[in-house]
Amino acid sequence: MPRRSSSASSCSWAASDPSPSSQRSPPLPRASTTPILQKGPTLVNPLDKLLPSARPIDLPPVAIIGLGRFGSAMAEELHSHGVDVLGIDVEEKLLHDSDPHLTDSFIADATDPEALKQLGVKDFQQVVIGIGSSLEASILTASNLVELGVKDIWAKADSDAHARILTRVGVNHVVRPERDTGRRVAHLLSGRFQDYTVFDQGYAMITLRAPKELVNHSLNRHSLWAKHRVQLVAVHSGNQWAPPFADHQLSPDDDVILAGAPADLERFGRR
Numbered sequence: 001m002p003r004r005s006s007s008a009s010s011c012s013w014a015a016s017d018p019s020p021s022s023q024r025s026p027p028l029p030r031a032s033t034t035p036i037l038q039k040g041p042t043l044v045n046p047l048d049k050l051l052p053s054a055r056p057i058d059l060p061p062v063a064i065i066g067l068g069r070f071g072s073a074m075a076e077e078l079h080s081h082g083v084d085v086l087g088i089d090v091e092e093k094l095l096h097d098s099d100p101h102l103t104d105s106f107i108a109d110a111t112d113p114e115a116l117k118q119l120g121v122k123d124f125q126q127v128v129i130g131i132g133s134s135l136e137a138s139i140l141t142a143s144n145l146v147e148l149g150v151k152d153i154w155a156k157a158d159s160d161a162h163a164r165i166l167t168r169v170g171v172n173h174v175v176r177p178e179r180d181t182g183r184r185v186a187h188l189l190s191g192r193f194q195d196y197t198v199f200d201q202g203y204a205m206i207t208l209r210a211p212k213e214l215v216n217h218s219l220n221r222h223s224l225w226a227k228h229r230v231q232l233v234a235v236h237s238g239n240q241w242a243p244p245f246a247d248h249q250l251s252p253d254d255d256v257i258l259a260g261a262p263a264d265l266e267r268f269g270r271r
Contacts, residue, residue, distance in 0.1 A: 059081065059082055059083045059084075060083075060124075060125045060126065061083065061084040061085070061086060061103070061124060061125075062078055062083055062084075062085055062086070062124065062126045062127070062128060063085075063086040063087075063088065063119075063121050063124045063126075063127045063128070064085060064086070064087055064088070064127075064128045064130055065088045065089070065110045065127065065128065065129050065130060065131065065141055066088075066089060066110075066129060066130030066131035066132070066138075066141075066156075067087050067088075067089045067091075067094040067095055067097070067098045067130065068094065068130055068131075068132060068133070070130045070132060070156050070177055071087075071089075071098075071128065071130025071156075072094070072097065072098045072101070072130075074128055074130065075087060075098050075101040075102060076098075076101045078101075079100075079101035079102075084103040085101060085102050085103055086102070086103060086104050086105070086106075086119075086121075086124070087102040087104070087105040087106070088105070088106050088108050088110055088119065088121075089105075089107065089108075090107065090108070090109055090110075091107075092107050095107065106119055110129075110131075110137070110140075110141040110144065111136075111137050111140040111141055111144065112144075113144045113147065113148070116144055116145070116148060117148070121145065121148060121150065122148040122149055122150060124150065125151065125152055126152045126153075126154065127145055127150050127152070127153050127154070128153075128154045128155070129141050129142055129145070129153065129154065129155035129156065129171075130156055131156070132156050132158050135158075135162055135165075138155065138156075138157075138162065138166070139162075139165055139166065139169060142155055142166055142169045142170070142171050143169050143170075146169060146170035146171075151172075152172055152173075153170070153171045153172050153173070154171070154172070154173040154174075154175065155171045155173070155174055155175070156174075156175055156176075156177060157174050157175070157176055158176075158178070163176060180198075183198070184196050184197075184198070187206075187262070187266065190266060190269075190270075192208055192209065192269055192270075193206045193207065193208050193269055194206075194207040194208055194209070194255065195207040198262065201262075202261055202262075203259070203260070203261065203262075204259070204260070204261070204262045204265055205233065205257055205258065205259045205265075206257070206258050206259075206265050206269060207236075207255055207256070207257050208255065208256065208258070208269060209252075209253075209254075209255055209256075210235075210250040210251070210252065210253075210254040210255065210256050211256075211268075211271065213271075214250050214256070215250050215251065215252050215254075216249055216250070216251075217249060217250070218246060218247060218248070218249055219232060219235075219244045219245070219246055219247075219248055219249075219250070220246070228260075228264065228267075228268045229260055229261065229264040230258045230259065230260040230264055230265055230268050231258065231259045231260055232244045232256060232257075232258060233256075233257040233258065233259050234256070234257040235248060235250065235254055235255070235256050235257075236254060236255035236256070236257075237250070237251065237254045241257075244256075
């Protein structure tokens with residue numbers, strides 16, 4: 001049941017601004033339950049608290065439901081890029097732990113559609129479901145967001161079955177962090193890669209130290225493609241990344257980014 005938290009702190013930047021353009025909208029209608037926790041003085045649509053002057057340009061606010069390891073990591077990263085983040089969780093401790101990275105936070109049960117309506121979640125362009133411990137809660141939350149009309153939904157899945165159900169419900173983006181990390185590390189172990197990114201089953205990019213056959217030679221991307229079916233994308237030389245200009249000669253300490261089919265990249269990386 002939604003409830004107000006005793007640890008909620010007042011947001012001074014959202015509490016008062018006498019100018020007409022910054023007046024807060026009246027509190028939303030409350031359900032028949034006790035009030036939802038807000039990390040602030042009143043229950044209002046969280047988007048109302050993001051004044052035009054305070055909103056980052058081209059960085060719309062993001063709502064994250066579920067502040068476990070996945071959700072909290074996303075909140076921290078988004079916050080570091082200047083994105084305002086609304087955090088929603090049933091556990092006050094998780095909200096408290098992520099508090100430095102949240103613009104606002106609520107204790108609420110996202111499986112209850114009325115709670116999401118009160119919070120104005122439908123007004124967010126992007127919503128992330130970080131719930132992983134409860135398959136039922138994840139699916140119900142996703143269904144509620146779809147019914148509210150949220151257009152861009154990201155959700156964490158812990159299994160193939162979970163991912164399939166989320167996709168069928170209407171989630172736009174389903175991520176498998178544990179599986180994807182495991183696969184990435186496996187690729188890093190199988191070659192001399194410094195980084196490995198898969199875009200789909202047929203295309204990937206790797207970062208590695210400049211291959212010996214390219215060191216002290218002018219770059220010839222067409223030859224590299226003809227011989228190994230990999231494409232040179234960028235070169236890291238002198239503490240900066242740059243396009244691979246034809247007259248540039250690689251040094252033994254340079255790093256390169258290569259793109260191509262995963263099998264071709266792995267074969268090249270083992271050379």
